[in-house]
Amino acid sequence: MIMANNKIAYLKWCLLFGFVLVTYFIPLNGRLLWQPDELRYAEISRELIRSYNWSVPELLDIRYFEKPIFGYWVGAVFQMLFGENNVSVRLGAVFSTLLSGFFVYLSAKMAWKKENIAFNAVFIYLSMLMVFTIGTYNILDPIVTAFITMIIFFFQWGLTTKYFSHKLIAFIFIGIACGLGVLTKGFLVLVLPTLVCSVAAIYFKQFKEIFFFSFVAIFTAFLICLPWAFVIASREPDYWHYFFWVEHVQRFMSNDAQNKSPIWFYIPILLAAVIPWLGYLFASIAHAWRQKGIHLYFLLWLVIPFLFFSITKGKLLTYILPCIAPIAILMAAYIDSAFWQKKVGTVRLNACINIVFGLIATIAIIASPYFPKINVYQIDESNKLWLAAGAFIFWTLVALVSFKPKFWYLAAACTLVLSLSVGHVIPKYIESNNTPQNVIAKYQDKLSKRAVLLTNNVGLGTSLAWVLKRSDITMLHQTGELGYGLKYPDAVNRFYRLDQLTKLLEDNHYRDVAVVVDSSQDTILDALPGNPILIKEGKLVFAFYEGL
Structure with a gap:
């Protein structure tokens, strides 16, 4: 029995490894860098290397104060290791996403002490549409998300351990994650953990203890940020003024905030983000609310950041990426409970959603030449059209197989052909x-x-x-x-x-x-x-x- 279980576990991890290889690594050089985001961050990192100026971010040799330095360091390191190419530019996002998956696994394993829940959590997380799309795209959000997911795990450890030394270590690592997060994208990385951890500390009746240990995290984060903060302040005295008021206050809260969007902006984005696991979303949230306890801890990491970003005036699609990790963990816990209770309705619901989605996308692509207003392909691009349609035909076929409860996990494979072909189906007028x-x-x-x-x-x-x-x-x-x-x-x-x-x-x-x-x-x-x-x-x- 033990050997059989070990063999199954080995096969599962091989399956995950194969999925990561096909989804995260093979497509990296299959599409050109997208402007403005990917090329902007690639060029800033390239200029760091060329100029030997590793403290002041510059774009086109002009001061660029929109973000701190750490994300550019990550990009520069991979360019130095693997050259100035499409693959090296995206490796920082890929490895950050895999690091997030690692902490998703650790959080689920710590919460329920069950290997299958932990494995399913990381499997679901890495196969979600938003995760692998942004996780192979050269922007800073995957790096920040890795630090947020790291905080989720270490704060969970700090809440649940009874040993003083363990709590101390947990909050030191929280401080490290916060500090590196600030050096990547700014003070927002402090706001989210502060909000969630405060509510969680009150719920778990540990507010006084957590308040005491929070000073350990704050001091550690301060030590992490201090060297570069001092250097940039000495070289560019107005950096912090611009970065704080323009890039934080004005971007999120002022009347002229960038990318202003309605309060419901993230609702459809969240629904699309968790595909091909959308069928489990609401059942998982309801299950977490009923179970309370540690389930509610992960629910807080979903709800509070989601509400915070919904309330702010400035919005970008990628901001809610940190909300996806707790969703994956809650889905894994729900699926385990549902199979124990032999409730497979959500499995079939999820399959039906993927079938309908695949069919609609296939029909829309094939029919697009007959509707000029929605047609994105030129006459000589029929090969791209049929490749795109084929990706969604594959999606539909896989969804049909996943309708059987024993094959529920195959829903992850819906996106495989799409991942491999996306760089080859972009219309010419968009490419140029x-x-x-x-x-x-x-x-x-x-x-x-x-x-x-x-x-x-x-x-x-x-x-x-x-x-x-x-x-x-x-x-x-x-x-x-x-x-x-x-x-x-x-x-x-x-x-x-x-x-x-x-x-x-x-x-x-x-x-x-x-x-x-x-x-x-x-x-x-x-x-x-x-x-x-x-x-x-x-x-x-x-x-x-x-x-x-």
């Missing part, structure tokens, strides 16, 4: 603007030789910098997110208004200058002086000045 690496590389020789290279879009500027391996891209007409950095005296020649363009061209004798903009930028294209050579590629326009 959102993933412009190949288009820029096509004109690399002509662009790299230009003394002056201008663009009006920061995302496009980082794309040019990454492909051409030069950071001296100059902004034209619009400053975008570089507006603050361009106000410094040493950046005076890094931005030109349209009425300054003629003087710039005259100084360069109307040669060795190129302008790259989106084809929709009529204001800029109509204002170009002289007779540049215009080349249109998809949604991009290249204007080359070869002389009068």
Whole structure:
């Protein structure tokens, strides 16, 4: 019996390893870097390496104070190890996501002392749509989520252990996670744990004890942040003022907050995020509410951050990624309870949701050429259309198999073909603007030789910098997110208004200058002086000045 159980456990972990390999590693080089996010963070890390300036974040050699430094360090380390390529750029997000999965496993194992619940929790977590999508995308959220998931585990340990030394160690690690989180994305990483841990401490009747140990975490976090905080303050005295007021207060709470969205914004996102396990979501939440105890602990980590981000005015899709780990743990606990009680209704519900989703997506893709308003593919892209449809046909077939309760876990495989093919089904008109690496590389020789290279879009500027391996891209007409950095005296020649363009061209004798903009930028294209050579590629326009 023991050997049989060991064999089953071995096969399960092999299955998980295979899923991670196919979903997280193989597709990394199968799609181009997306602008603005992926290329922005890739370029900042590249410039850290090139400039040997590991303390002040810069983008296109211009001060970039939107985030602290640690996430850029992670990206730089992987670029130094594996080179400047699509794979190395995304490895930081991948390993951060796998680290989150590790702490999901530890939390579930500690909560219920059952190997199958712990395994199912990490299996469900790593196969959720939002997790593997963002977990293979070069942004800072997966790194922050790893630290939040780490806090979930160590605070759980601190709540449940009876030993003083264990509590001390747990809160030291909480402080380490908080400190590194602040160095990655700012003070928000302190707000969420403070809210959740305070409520949990009251619920578990340990508020005085937790309040005492919280000073250990605060002191540890302070020690983690202090060296870089001191260095950046000495080199850039206004960094913390800008970072706190603009990037925290204004972004989330002010009337002109970025990405303002309604309070219900995250509800449909959460429903989509947990696919292909949506059928278990509400049953798991209800089960946790009935069971109370440790179930409620994980429920708090779902509800409080979800409410916090819903209330704030500034919203981005990726903000609720830390909410997904507790959902996965609660789903694993519910599935274990449901199978013990031989309740398989939710298994079939989940399969039906995936079947319907797969069928709708398949029909929509195949029928799209007959509806011009929704059609995203050109006539010569039928191969992409059928590949996309095939991915959802596979999704539907796998969902049909998972309808049988003994095959419930196969729902994770619904997304496999989609993961492998997503980089090959992007329409051309989206590729040229959102993933412009190949288009820029096509004109690399002509662009790299230009003394002056201008663009009006920061995302496009980082794309040019990454492909051409030069950071001296100059902004034209619009400053975008570089507006603050361009106000410094040493950046005076890094931005030109349209009425300054003629003087710039005259100084360069109307040669060795190129302008790259989106084809929709009529204001800029109509204002170009002289007779540049215009080349249109998809949604991009290249204007080359070869002389009068």
